[in-house]
Amino acid sequence: MLTITNLHARVEDKEILKGLSLQVAAGEVHAIMGPNGSGKSTLAGVLAGREAFEVTAGSVDYRGHDLLELDPEERAREGIFLAFQYPVEIPGISNSYFLRAAVNAIRKHRGEPELDAVQFLKLAKEKMKRLHMDEKLLQRAVNEGFSGGEKKRNEIFQMAVLDPKLAILDETDSGLDIDALQIVAEGVNALRGPDRGIIVITHYQRLLNFIVPDFVHVLHQGRIVKSGGKELALELEAKGYGWIETAQREPAGV
Amino acid sequence: MTTMTTTARDPKEALLGLWAEWEKRHGEAARPSVRRLKKAAIARFAELGLPGPRNEDWRFTQLGPLLKTPFQLAPAVAPRLTKADLVRLVPATPDAALFVCVNGRWEPGLSVPKALPTGVTVTSLADAQSRHGDLIDQHLGRYARFEQHPFVALGTALFSDGLFIHVPAGIEVPTPLHLLFVTEPGSAPVLAVPRVLILVEAGSRVTLGQTYASPEEGAATWTLGVTEIAVGAEAQVEHVKLQREALSAFHLDALQVHLQGGSRFRTQTINEGGSLVRNDLGAHFEGEKAECTLNGLTFAAGQQHVVNHTTIDHAEPHCASHEMYKHVLGDQARAVFNGRIYVRQRGQRTDAKQQNQTLLLSDDATIMTKPQLEIFADDVKCTHGATVGQLEEAALFYCLARGLGPDQARQLLTYAFANEIIQQVPIASLRAALEARLLPSG
Numbered sequence: 001m002l003t004i005t006n007l008h009a010r011v012e013d014k015e016i017l018k019g020l021s022l023q024v025a026a027g028e029v030h031a032i033m034g035p036n037g038s039g040k041s042t043l044a045g046v047l048a049g050r051e052a053f054e055v056t057a058g059s060v061d062y063r064g065h066d067l068l069e070l071d072p073e074e075r076a077r078e079g080i081f082l083a084f085q086y087p088v089e090i091p092g093i094s095n096s097y098f099l100r101a102a103v104n105a106i107r108k109h110r111g112e113p114e115l116d117a118v119q120f121l122k123l124a125k126e127k128m129k130r131l132h133m134d135e136k137l138l139q140r141a142v143n144e145g146f147s148g149g150e151k152k153r154n155e156i157f158q159m160a161v162l163d164p165k166l167a168i169l170d171e172t173d174s175g176l177d178i179d180a181l182q183i184v185a186e187g188v189n190a191l192r193g194p195d196r197g198i199i200v201i202t203h204y205q206r207l208l209n210f211i212v213p214d215f216v217h218v219l220h221q222g223r224i225v226k227s228g229g230k231e232l233a234l235e236l237e238a239k240g241y242g243w244i245e246t247a248q249r250e251p252a253g254v
Numbered sequence: 255m256t257t258m259t260t261t262a263r264d265p266k267e268a269l270l271g272l273w274a275e276w277e278k279r280h281g282e283a284a285r286p287s288v289r290r291l292k293k294a295a296i297a298r299f300a301e302l303g304l305p306g307p308r309n310e311d312w313r314f315t316q317l318g319p320l321l322k323t324p325f326q327l328a329p330a331v332a333p334r335l336t337k338a339d340l341v342r343l344v345p346a347t348p349d350a351a352l353f354v355c356v357n358g359r360w361e362p363g364l365s366v367p368k369a370l371p372t373g374v375t376v377t378s379l380a381d382a383q384s385r386h387g388d389l390i391d392q393h394l395g396r397y398a399r400f401e402q403h404p405f406v407a408l409g410t411a412l413f414s415d416g417l418f419i420h421v422p423a424g425i426e427v428p429t430p431l432h433l434l435f436v437t438e439p440g441s442a443p444v445l446a447v448p449r450v451l452i453l454v455e456a457g458s459r460v461t462l463g464q465t466y467a468s469p470e471e472g473a474a475t476w477t478l479g480v481t482e483i484a485v486g487a488e489a490q491v492e493h494v495k496l497q498r499e500a501l502s503a504f505h506l507d508a509l510q511v512h513l514q515g516g517s518r519f520r521t522q523t524i525n526e527g528g529s530l531v532r533n534d535l536g537a538h539f540e541g542e543k544a545e546c547t548l549n550g551l552t553f554a555a556g557q558q559h560v561v562n563h564t565t566i567d568h569a570e571p572h573c574a575s576h577e578m579y580k581h582v583l584g585d586q587a588r589a590v591f592n593g594r595i596y597v598r599q600r601g602q603r604t605d606a607k608q609q610n611q612t613l614l615l616s617d618d619a620t621i622m623t624k625p626q627l628e629i630f631a632d633d634v635k636c637t638h639g640a641t642v643g644q645l646e647e648a649a650l651f652y653c654l655a656r657g658l659g660p661d662q663a664r665q666l667l668t669y670a671f672a673n674e675i676i677q678q679v680p681i682a683s684l685r686a687a688l689e690a691r692l693l694p695s696g
Contacts, residue, residue, distance in 0.1 A: 048651075048655050049654070049655070050651055050655075051647075051651070052647075071654070072651065072654035072655055073654045073655075073657055073658060073659055073660070073663075075655075076654070076655055076656055076657035077657045082655050084652065084655075086648075087652070088646075088648050088649045088652040090649060090652070090653075090666070090667065090670050091670055091673065091674070092669060092670040092671070092672075092673025092674060092677075093666055093669065093670050093673070093693075097693070098653075098656070098666070099656075101658055101662065101666070102656035102657045102658060105656075105657040105658050105659065105662070106657045109657070141670075158656065162656070162657070
C-alpha cells in the first residue's frame with residue numbers, strides 16, 4: 001500500500017529526514033517511535049503533503065500513485081488521513097459542517113453521491129457513539145474550546161467518518177489521560193481491518209499497550225535505525241532512547 | 255500656472271446649485287422648523303466647503319471620482335422597481351416588517367407592513383412633518399450635528415423624505431423593522447438623500463435593520479444618508495446596517511446615536527457593495543450606565559474603497575463601549591478604519607474596548623487603521639488593538655488534509671473569520687442570507 005524509499009526532506013535549510021525507507025501493507029499497523037527531533041512529525045507532514053516540508057530525494061509510492069506528485073487534498077481524497085498532533089481550531093464553522101464538506105469532497109472524488117444533512121447526521125451519530133463522544137460536539141465550532149482529549153477524540157471521530165485507506169496518527173496520545181487514551185485506542189482498533197494500513201507515530205510505548213502494532217520502527221536522526229515486532233516497543237520503554245543512540249554511535253558493538 | 259477652462263465644473267458650486275433647485279421647488283411647502291434647519295445646514299456646508307487634502311478626517315477618503323460626477327437630485331417620480339426586482343436585489347426578510355424608500359422617498363406600494371403594537375409609528379418623514387410635527391421640531395437634526403461635517407450638512411439640506419419611527423415609552427416591538435433604501439439609477443447620475451429619524455423612548459425595545467441597495471445598471475448613483483437614533487433611558491435597540499449597493503455606487507452615510515442612562519444600543523455595519531463607501535457612525539452617551547456596541551464587517555475586492563469612521567463620545571460616567579471591526583480585503587481594495595473614542599472629564603469609569611481585525615486575501619489590498627483615543631478622565635479603562643494578517647497556513651492545511659479544495663478551504667476560513675460579526679446580526683433572515691452567501695450549502 002505504501003512504499004517509502006530513501007526519503008530525504010528538509011524544513012527551511014534543515015535536513016530532517018535523511019534516507020527513510022518503510023513499507024506498509026494493507027491490514028498492518030506500524031508504530032514509529034523515536035525521540036524528539038528524530039523526524040516523526042516531519043514524516044507525517046510529508047505524507048500528508050504539507051508545503052513547509054520539502055522533499056529533496058527519494059520516492060513514495062501509495063497504491064500505485066507517486067504520492068509526492070499529489071496535492072494534499074488529492075491525497076486525502078485518495079484515502080490518506082492524518083490525525084493531527086495539534087488539531088486546528090476553526091471558530092465559526094461547526095464540526096458537522098466541516099466534516100460533511102470533507103466527506104462529500106471525498107465521496108465526489110470517488111464518484112459516490114454526496115450525503116445530505118440527514119444522511120450525514122446518521123453516520124456521524126453512529127460513529128460518535130462508538131467513541132463515547134457527546135453529540136453536542138457536532139454543533140460546536142471545529143475544535144474551538146475543546147479540551148486536549150476532546151480534540152484528539154475529534155480527530156479519531158473524523159477518521160472514522162472519512163473511512164481512510166491509510167491512517168497516520170501523529171502523536172495522538174500526547175496530552176491524553178488514561179481514560180481518553182483507551183477511548184482513542186478503541187476507536188483506532190475498531191478501524192483495524194484487512195484493507196486498511198495504520199501508522200501510529202508516538203514518543204511513548206504507552207499507547208501501544210492499547211493499539212498493539214504488527215511492527216515497530218525506531219526513528220533516529222531522520223532514518224529508521226531499527227525495526228522489529230511489538231516487543232521492540234517494550235524494550236525501548238525499558239531502556240530508553242539512549243540505548244539506540246549509543247548503538248548508533250558504536251555500530252561495531254551491535 | 256493653471257487656467258480654469260470655461261467648461262470646468264466646481265463641485266461645491268454644483269452641490270449648492272442642487273440646494274437652490276430644492277429650495278425653489280419644495281422650500282415653501284416645508285415645515286418651518288425643517289426649512290430653518292435646512293437653511294442653516296446649507297449655510298454651514300457653504301462655509302465648510304468640500305473636505306480638502308489637509309482635513310484630517312477626510313485625508314484617507316478618496317472623494318475625487320465622486321466629486322467629478324455631475325449628480326442631479328433624484329426626480330420625484332414613481333419607481334420602475336417592482337416587488338419582484340426587490341427579491342433579486344436584497345434578501346427577503348419575512349420575519350420583519352419591510353419599509354421601502356426608493357431614491358429617498360417612501361414607497362408604500364413596495365413595503366410590507368405588519369401589525370405593530372399600538373402607539374408605534376412607522377411612516378414617511380414627509381408624513382411625519384405634518385402628523386408628528388412636535389416630535390420633528392424637537393428631534394430632527396438634534397443628534398446628527400452638521401457643524402463639523404460637510405456631508406451631514408449637505409444631506410440635511412437636500413433630503414425630501416425618508417422614514418420616521420417612533421416607539422413610545424415601555425413598548426417591546428416584537429417584529430423587527432427592516433428599512434430598505436434603494437437608489438435607482440437613471441440615464442444620468444442620480445443623487446438620493448434618504449433621511450431617517452428613530453425615536454425609541456424609555457424602557458422600549460426594538461430591532462432595526464437598514465439595508466441599502468442599488469441595481470447594477472445605468473449611470474452612477476450617490477446615496478447620501480443621514481440617520482438619527484435617540485435611545486431613551488433603559489431602552490434597548492438592536493440594529494444592523496447592510497450596505498450592498500452596486501459596484502458603481504457612491505455611498506456616504508452618517509448614523510448618529512444618542513443614548514440615555516441605562517440604555518443599550520448594538521449595531522453591526524456590514525459592507526458588501528459600493529465603489530466608494532464611507533460610514534460615519536457616532537454614539538453619544540447622554541446618561542450614565544449606558545452601553546453601546548459598534549461592530550463592523552467589510553468585504554471589499556476589485557477597486558472598492560470602504561471607509562469606516564466611528565466616534566464614541568463618553569460624556570457621562572459608567573458607560574461602556576465595545577467595537578469590533580473586521581475587514582476581508584481582496585484584489586486592490588482599500589479600506590480605512592478610524593476609531594475615535596473621546597472620554598470627557600465627566601466620563602469617569604468609562605470602559606471602552608476597540609478591536610480592528612483585517613484579513614488580506616491579496617498582496618495589493620490595503621488597510622489603514624487608526625485608533626484615536628482622547629481621554630480627559632483619569633479613572634477609565636480604554637483598550638484598542640489591531641491585527642492584519644492572511645489566512646493561517648496551519649488552518650488551510652488542516653482543511654486540505656481533510657479533502658477540501660483550496661478555494662473551498664479559503665471560503666470556509668474567510669467565513670470563520672467573519673462569522674463572529676454575522677452571528678450578531680439581529681434579524682434572523684438577514685443573518686441566514688449572509689451565511690448562505692458566504693458559505694454555500696450548509
